[in-house]
């Protein structure tokens with residue numbers, strides 16, 4: 001099971017807080033984490049093993065989309081900041097579109113991610 005994690009700058013603390021709530025359960029399960037560069041650094045500092053890709057604005061979102069298109073991902077958690085502007089908004093839209101094309105579970109806020117992780121940790 002491979003999960004991609006991405007958070008805009010205004011949501012990185014939320015991502016770390018969210019993941020920390022599942023730390024024990026994720027460590028017990030066979031879950032690999034992959035993240036865009038800066039999100040990955042935050043997650044790593046919180047004590048998780050994570051594969052770090054490029055930072056989002058320079059291609060990290062596109063790398064995650066490519067992994068999704070190649071069926072290498074089982075879930076994408078993308079905490080977007082709807083109150084900020086992003087120079088790479090086309091990449092953000094492309095990633096979400098690719099998730100829909102390939103029917104990959106995609107959570108864009110902590111409430112939906114929480115439901116998905118609860119389902120995941122109960123069934124794995």
Ligand SMILES: O=C(CO)COP(=O)(O)O
Nearest residue numbers: 036037038039055056057
């Ligand atoms: O920009 C992002 C998502 O669109 C996230 O990228 P970083 O994790 O490198 O900040």
